[in-house]
Amino acid sequence: MEPAVLTRLRLVTIVGETVLRERLTRQLLEWGATGYTVTPSSGKGSRGIRTGDVPGEGLRIEAVVDSSTAERILSGIAGLYFEHFSVIAWVSEVQVVRGDKYVRP
Amino acid sequence: MEPAVLTRLRLVTIVGETVLRERLTRQLLEWGATGYTVTPSSGKGSRGIRTGDVPGEGLRIEAVVDSSTAERILSGIAGLYFEHFSVIAWVSEVQVVRGDKYVRP
Amino acid sequence: MEPAVLTRLRLVTIVGETVLRERLTRQLLEWGATGYTVTPSSGKGSRGIRTGDVPGEGLRIEAVVDSSTAERILSGIAGLYFEHFSVIAWVSEVQVVRGDKYVRP
Amino acid sequence: MGAILEVNLLSPITLAFVLGVIARLVRSEFSLPRDVYAGLGIYLLFALGLKGGVELAKASWGVIVLPAVITLALGCIRPLTSYAVLRRVGGLGVSDSAGIAAHYGSVSAVTFIAAMSFAAGMDTPAEGYMPTLLALLETPGIAIALTIGALKMGGSRNTREVMHEVLTGRTLVLLVGGMAVGYVSAPEAWAQVAPFYDGAIFKGALVLFLLEMGVVAGERLNDLRQTGAFLVAFGIAMAVIHGLLGAAAGAVAGLGVGGTTVLAAMSASASYIAAPPAVRLTLPDANPTLSLTASLAITFPFNIIVGIPLYYQFASWLVR
Amino acid sequence: MGAILEVNLLSPITLAFVLGVIARLVRSEFSLPRDVYAGLGIYLLFALGLKGGVELAKASWGVIVLPAVITLALGCIRPLTSYAVLRRVGGLGVSDSAGIAAHYGSVSAVTFIAAMSFAAGMDTPAEGYMPTLLALLETPGIAIALTIGALKMGGSRNTREVMHEVLTGRTLVLLVGGMAVGYVSAPEAWAQVAPFYDGAIFKGALVLFLLEMGVVAGERLNDLRQTGAFLVAFGIAMAVIHGLLGAAAGAVAGLGVGGTTVLAAMSASASYIAAPPAVRLTLPDANPTLSLTASLAITFPFNIIVGIPLYYQFASWLVR
């Protein structure tokens, strides 16, 4: 096996209320992500609203994207959700094989 | 939408036995985290004790914290749990919007 | 508590179809990982095959490994699965306490 | 009243609910697994729908018209009374008032089921088409409250999307769809499955379900301190007022004592399944702790323990 | 035929399936929790196995030999006919043809259960050893199709591993294991649990299960546009052809009308539980959307709604 060629990209992780599932995943694709992975979660944050105060567990969404898309997602999330919803987001650097898969043509 | 201002913080991830859920999350807050996210998990490690040997699935806890809190958490976890429990932890660099949310005033 | 000594390692994350669970985890250990953590997931990608098209949810596997093992895992995954399966993988830098735990002697 | 209350209090259904609350208060980690709880809820709703449809097939369609119209009217009034009390008497903000009003404009399916079971136990079973009335009561209630909120807060583009979710939600699919299945089913075919959806199995499953409802409600009791005395008063007063209104509506609509009791209990109840996500998405600045605490920790236990016998009393007075 | 079809259509079992499909088509979020759905499936399979074993204990082992041999033969033919039609008539590639053939060479356990229930409802209950026949029909079907694929695509080292999974899969463990338990159990001991595994509880649980099967099948209907007209024709034609073949096999094997109906329904059915993961692992370049849409969105609903009554008709003609 030949060594894999790695591309440096961003991993955006969003944690939030389950009611937002449809909206958040739809918007992620609109903002330029080519895919996403969702895992169930629960948690506690600064807002004092526990997961479960609103029905459904929390969710944790990850998307591997390029850095400009990451920017767009973070400011979109911050603008739309930070005020009224239990949502947080962070971004980190990752390396992937076949980087073209994660960039909209 | 204006570009989001990003703050460099740490993401601490702890993977361990479900019986520790209460203790670990309580201690995370004591050590200075402002919140945490828990996802169910299972796995295998060096210890030869499979998840499920002790009742309940494993768990995976994430907390976005500043670097000194990360230090505190890692040495706390190492000191209290590494010897007798199936617990591991790692830390990585992340960037967040509104970094003040993750730092205890 | 004395400050924890940190080692710089790699975190490989693989997201893919549940049918591959047995094979992927077996191969991870063969390629040199000393352990792994699995969480259930669902998601959407470029392939147009939704999670659930093949039975079972998706899965998300993480392994903390040294950088040469990470290389080996990424090229192994790319060679064996990228063509026909819904599988993606990324790698990031993490720091761990007691780094020897993650390196095969 | 004392005797009726005793019947209700000494029933395993009510007692299991109380046990669930106590388990939570002593901080037991006991709780039904999420999927089992959901599965039981689906079974109970579907069973009620099926049985309603089978009964309806025996009746003539004409009898349902008047009750339907009156229930619809009741469904339009309840969110308005709730909103007015919350704004005027409680002095709450627009969003919180509209959000809570959506809960009290909607219906608690479990209260409905418990009331159906109570009425049957009193030998005054409710009319077969009650599940249809639930659907007619629930839908305008949520819609009106959300519309008030949206209008006052400056239009939300999500209301359509949210109403679709309410109309195609679990409760309505199971009750209305179940009624359709029961209505169409051949009587001999129904007879072969009927014992699974009725009698001891239905009631036994309800006991188990209420055990968990007790845990869920008990979990909310802690929040009472935080949400204050007005909400406690509101949760009880609203139940009694809407219960009386519902009993009057039932009597006017020509329902029997059982049906009137059930309509009153529905009217007195507040949603904690359909309304919360709808409110969360359309009125995000409404505090969900307020509405959930009021409906789950106050109105629901009140109805289960003393409300239903009380509405039965109302019904006995008002019907004929 | 009209009357038999009506019996099937007016049964809550079929109607619940239709309700599930409709719920999905109006984009309701309703669905049974995954674990409850799985639990119901396990209960139904285990119940059938147990009852089969109890019946078998009353019969003599000799009677099963001929039906077993004929069913095995049928199990070897079905993947071959499917593969031939897919390659020759449909012009599909090797992998896709072998993959779909594995589904149509295997058996849908739910179709089997519905057919057992239908036969019992028509007062022509099937023979007690039918679960054994299911096992004999299912296994060679998957194995042969996968072997064709592996041979033509250049040997897969996974076939053994995959066959182990098929042979020890849920369906076979519950049916065959359940038969063993039922066979060995003392009659008085069985009598004490029998009502839980039979009659209204079994049928009622089947109704609930088919409600969710409707949702699952409805989810696939969207994919029909993408997969095209050939697959629709294939899904129906294959069911009718294999149904006729199964009915003939049943008649030759000396089964009664009920048993012949059930063997025909099994033969006409396609797997969506055992085959998909097996195909995914051995023929990864086969498109899973094709095989799952054909079996779930076409063949399964066809069998549940019109197929089973049709095979009953076939059986009435062919038996004696």
Add this chain to the structure above:
Amino acid sequence: MGAILEVNLLSPITLAFVLGVIARLVRSEFSLPRDVYAGLGIYLLFALGLKGGVELAKASWGVIVLPAVITLALGCIRPLTSYAVLRRVGGLGVSDSAGIAAHYGSVSAVTFIAAMSFAAGMDTPAEGYMPTLLALLETPGIAIALTIGALKMGGSRNTREVMHEVLTGRTLVLLVGGMAVGYVSAPEAWAQVAPFYDGAIFKGALVLFLLEMGVVAGERLNDLRQTGAFLVAFGIAMAVIHGLLGAAAGAVAGLGVGGTTVLAAMSASASYIAAPPAVRLTLPDANPTLSLTASLAITFPFNIIVGIPLYYQFASWLVR
């Protein structure tokens, strides 16, 4: 003894357990979904509690005093005998001895349920207040073993927290809470739900539950090689010794043959639900593989297959 053993072996309850073990040994992936398994367990425990309470309401409180005191005493002895044997005969370390002793000082609720069912099947139903005895037997057992461990290992500050968890755990909430509900319920109200919690539904659910218990126990069998011969001997010897002790206690306490059998079975059993997390938190250096393998792979199957008939035999000898 042979005849009684046969009754037990030919019961679907035992056979389903054996099927589960076999399914695991052939490496089938079959297993009940986690939530369904938990839900069944909750149903079984709650049913037993309810029925116990209903029976108790018919009896006078006085009759329970002597059995209660004797059971408490038995609860204090069992962890000590276990600990002594593990330390002296087995030569295990303090933590491992205390950890395993906590399991053998506690009670397996499923063994209890199976024994109740067996006694009823032998026409010698146990006394109605048996669930109370389980609570009295279980609690001191865990507490004493953990205290020994904590004392010898140098005080753990967690013992209080852990005892709270044991006392408010699922098993005790459902058994004791269920008894309270059953005790208070009006007889007519109870009659309406009773068939759901008794008879064929209860026994049928128990069969399904034991199928999964077989899988769980089978999973542990692999660990036997690793844990060695002493543990096997310990798991069986301890069951027989504690079973004899329990039978003697039952006879002295004036229980009937059924009640004595059940008390003996409880006494002979080892926990795998309440004890493991408690031990994990207070004695983290005890190896959980040892205690779980002993209780799940040795003592539990032994009790289910041969133990309960044996204790019935003991009871027949000792009572009267």
